[in-house]
Amino acid sequence: EAAHTHVHDAIEVIYMNKGSVQVSIDGVKTSIYPGDVALFHSRAIHDIWTEDEVENDYYVLKLLPKTLYNMSLTGNDDSFPLRFLICNPALKTIWRKEEIAGTDIELGFSRLIESLDHKKKVTTVSRVISGLMVLEGLYSSDSESMNEIAIAGNGLYVALFHINEHYAEPISAEEIAEIVNMSVSGFSRAFKSATGQSFKDYLNTIRTNRAEELLKNTDLSVKDVAIKAGYNNISHFI
Secondary structure, three states: OOEEEEOOOOEEEEEEEEOOEEEEEOOEEEEEOOOOEEEEOOOOOEEEEEOOOOOOEEEEEEEOHHHHHHHOOOOOOOHHHHHOOOOOOOOOOEEOHHHHOOOHHHHHHHHHHHOOOOOOOOOHHHHHHHHHHHHHHHHHHOHHHHHHOOOOOOOHHHHHHHHHHHOOOOOOHHHHHHHOOOOHHHHHHHHHHHHOOOHHHHHHHHHHHHHHHHHHHOOOOHHHHHHHHOOOOHHHHO
C-alpha cells in the first residue's frame, strides 16, 4: 500500500510518472498509469495501492483550500476554489494521459517537475504559478460538470470551508446560513444543488470519512472515534 486510508483538508493532485497504482477516492476505485492525473478534493477519503512489484513513482501537488479561498476574496465568483473543496460524485476526479496532452495540466506539471532539479534556480512564485496552471487546467477541462451544478450565492465556498473546519462540533444549517448571510431555505437549496446532498447528509459524509480513517489507522475505541468525528450520540454513530 503506497498510502493508507486518510482524510485531510489539503487538496492533492497526483501525477503518475512510472508504473501504476490503484486509487480510491470517496470509495470509488480506479487504476492510474504514467501520464494520468488524479484529484483528491479537500476532506476526500482516499487510498493509494501499488498494483504490482515493478517500480512505480508519482508526483503530488498539495495545497490548502485556504490558499484558493484567500485568492478569491475580491472576486464575485467562487466556483473555482469551490471545485476543489466540494464533495460531489458528479465532478471528475481522474484525467487520462490522452486527455491532458498539450494542456495546461501537462505543462504545469512539467514545469513543477523541472523545478525539482537542484541545478536550476526556481522561485517559489514560479512554482505557485505552475501549480495554479495545473488547477486552472483541471477546472477548465471539467467546466461542463460545474455548469450543471447550479451555484446560488457566493457564500457556498465559505459554508463548505466552515463545515470542513468544524465538522467535529455541533453545527447546523441554520448556523451556517447565518454565517453566509442567506436564508435557511435559500442556503439549503443552493447547498443541495451544489453537492447533490442535503446539509445533514453532507455533514454525515464528512464525519464518517474521518471516522473510517480513525477506525482503520488507530486503536481508539468506537466511542472515542465517534466523539472525534463529531458524533455525541454513540448509538447514532453505530
